[in-house]
Amino acid sequence: MFKIMIDPQDFLEFIKNRRSIRSFQDKQISDNEIQMILEAGRWSPSASNKQPWEFYIIRDKEILKEISNNAFYGRHIKRAPLAIAIVGKKKISPNYYIQDTSLVSMIMMLMAWSLGIGTCWTGALNRKKVKKLLDLGENDYLLTVLPMGYIKGNFPKPTLRTALDQIIKEM
Numbered sequence: 001m002f003k004i005m006i007d008p009q010d011f012l013e014f015i016k017n018r019r020s021i022r023s024f025q026d027k028q029i030s031d032n033e034i035q036m037i038l039e040a041g042r043w044s045p046s047a048s049n050k051q052p053w054e055f056y057i058i059r060d061k062e063i064l065k066e067i068s069n070n071a072f073y074g075r076h077i078k079r080a081p082l083a084i085a086i087v088g089k090k091k092i093s094p095n096y097y098i099q100d101t102s103l104v105s106m107i108m109m110l111m112a113w114s115l116g117i118g119t120c121w122t123g124a125l126n127r128k129k130v131k132k133l134l135d136l137g138e139n140d141y142l143l144t145v146l147p148m149g150y151i152k153g154n155f156p157k158p159t160l161r162t163a164l165d166q167i168i169k170e171m
C-alpha cells in the first residue's frame, strides 16, 4: 500500500522556505551528501523514461572561477566548494531534454536543501564558453550549473510570489 512519507504541510513549508543561496561556507560537502543529491537527480521523471542527462561534478577551483567569470550573475560560483553542471543529451530525447533536465535540477535543489546545502540555478551563462570549458559536444545542452555549499551568513529573506488568485484561471 502507498505510504505517505512526508507530512504534506511540512512538505509545503519546506518548498516555501527553500531559497536560492549565493553565499557558501568554505567547507567541503561530504561524499555521502553529494551522492544523495546525485541520486535524487537520477530518480527524476523524464519523458518515456529516456533520462537524457549527464551530471558533471566540478570541484576544480580554476574551473569554478572560469564558470563564474562567464556567468552574468554568478560571482558566487567561484566561492562554492562544488558545482554540478546538468547537461541534456539532445540525441537521446530531442523533444524533451530541456524539460527533463529542468526537473533534475529542481529535484537536486530540493534534495540539497533538505541537507542544509544551498544551491542556485545559473541561467545567465556564456554557454559557448562554459561548454568548451567542460568539453561538451554539439549535442550536449548545458542547462545550468548549480553551485553548492553549506549556507554562509544570515538566512536569505523570503522572496515574493504572485498571489494564487492572479495566476489561476478556472473553467
Ligand SMILES: Cc1cc2nc3c(=O)[nH]c(=O)nc-3n(C[C@H](O)[C@H](O)[C@H](O)COP(=O)(O)O)c2cc1C
Pocket: 018, 019, 020, 021, 022, 072, 073, 074, 120, 121, 122, 123, 124, 125, 159
Ligand atoms: C531559469 C532560472 C534562471 C536563473 N538564473 C539565475 C542566475 O543566472 N543567477 C542567479 O544568481 N540566480 C538565478 N536564478 C535564481 C532566481 O533568481 C531565484 O530563483 C528567484 O529570484 C527566486 O528566489 P528564490 O529561489 O530564493 O525563491 C535563476 C532561476 C531560474 C529558475
